[in-house]
Amino acid sequence: MTGKLIRVGALLLLLVVGLRNAASAAGSMNISQELDADYVYVGGASTRGAGMNIGSIDENSADVKYVISPQITKDLLLRFGFEWQGFFFGVPDHAPVPDRLEQVSAVLGFDYQVADQWLMRAEVQPGIYSDFHDVQWDDADAPLVLGAAYLADDDLQWFFGLRVDARAQYPVLPAAGVRWKFSDEWTLNFVLPNPRLEFDATERLQFYFGAGLEAGTYRVGESFGSDHGQPKLDNAVVDYLEIRIGPGCTWKVSPNVTVEAGAGYMPYRSWDFFDPNIVFRSHNTAYGQVACHARF
């Protein structure tokens, strides 16, 4: 597992370097870049479903997202990039739970200032969302995220979002959030997928308590079900959901690089094969997380 993560990491690093060089070559065009990476370990959690006790499943997951944004007009930015996200589960032999779920996708979208106080984002991520045992065309998907932000003032901003994924059990999911700096040190940053209450200890160090939400829709292999004693799960679509709650801290290493560490409690996780209506659920375990965010 570690070797695979290192190989994927090296490949992504090469891609980032390549895209950055392309960005430099673009000369005077205003270009911004975002790089977000995180790694999470979730301890063993008892898992049940389909009338079975699967046993304890632990998890390693990682996510790397890189986006380059050329500014086309004063109000319009395009977004190009890629994302790789992988969940790797320590599944007991023959348990009908995928041992990994991965996303390899492009990022295509734009940000636009619609009005004085309104910004919008549209982003589609076409790619492969699969357990990567036998990748086929029907593993391809293109979820769309539409978002809008209302900038009331420096201290208060409202967010509205819509996730559209035709393959998911609920193809359209709305969301709303708020960022409210209600005192000089405290901010309620209630925005999915990481709603938080933040405390600025210094200009560089911030503590937070919040939640993390991981959600995605994937297709498993053609013989996944048959190989695990559940033929109904062959080539099935699974909605994966994971909720984490806990404290953490972020440290601004430099004005454009932030590192983050957190730990806490994972109360709930599910693999929902909604078409044959088979759901596996894990409860109550600990997790630890590290992340890095860079803006250039």
Next chain:
Amino acid sequence: MRRSCHCGCLLCALSLAALVAAPLPAQEPIEALKSFSDFQKIDLNRLLAGDILTERGSLMNFPNGISVQTCFAVPSTAEQTAKRLQSWNPSTYADLKVYALRSLHTPCELADFQALDFNSSQHPIRWLLDKTAATTATKSDLNLTRDEAKALTGCMEQHSEPKKANECWTKLLFDRASRFQQKGLAGILPYEISGNTTSPGAQLRSMLLEQLQITREFARLLKRIGLLGNEATPSLTPAYYWTLFDANHHATLALGAVYLLAAGDHYQLADVGYYVSNDYYTSATLYDVWPIQVGEKTGALVWRGDFFAAPMLAYTKGTERIAYGALMLQDIKKEVRCMQDSLKAKQ
């Protein structure tokens, strides 16, 4: 002969004054405004009813700079409006988070700063007090020269007493204001202690030179205050001030000068922030004020351009930069609204 000449000159001056004061047909100021600003659709009726036009400036090549433009009208003569803009005090409006703003004498006196008060439980003021106390001869988060950092360190003696901070900052601001009054922009000391040496004057010039149409419109004024051209000392006498306000939840001290020039049929102003203690480097606000008449209504049409240079802007890119500009525009719109109320109230 002498008398007739005098009368001739007097008549000439009177006719010029009348020309300056008389409201212009509406089309002329609109065309003038369109020629250099980002506003191409201007409805004077709506502006006179209280509307404020806003436009975020284009992204600059200068990495630390950001600009916004606003346009509004007030039911007052252009001359009165220009004079009131020169002496406007925002500290009476709580929403604007200006703790104090005071005029300076020419030459300035230590007593001009007696309203400076660090004795407050407000977090932003405590923050500036802490940063002042934490300043050493070689390190500070504040905008200081090395000599100022040394002087501040010696003055504070590692204490964070508000009274001591009042004294130390009074001395520092007095020295900076005196230099500026004597030498103009050439007298501005650079910021050295937080890393790279930064000259507020150079930052202002870099920002303005990217806005060629605006610079052309304000060329006479900018030359006379030394921001453009080779004029070493300004040939206009401004209204000097110091202020303490909240910027990004940090109390910030600033020194500024507001220049006013009657430019033919209209008035131009430049409010130059030649020293800022923290969070940003410098700022300039330019105003163009025209007399207008729409039907029976007369008033003044005001174009305002705000230019800010801040270190964090170099790292604020993409959507964050757009959002930053949009939020800055909200702040300035709020200020313009207060300014309009104040100008109306004095009618």
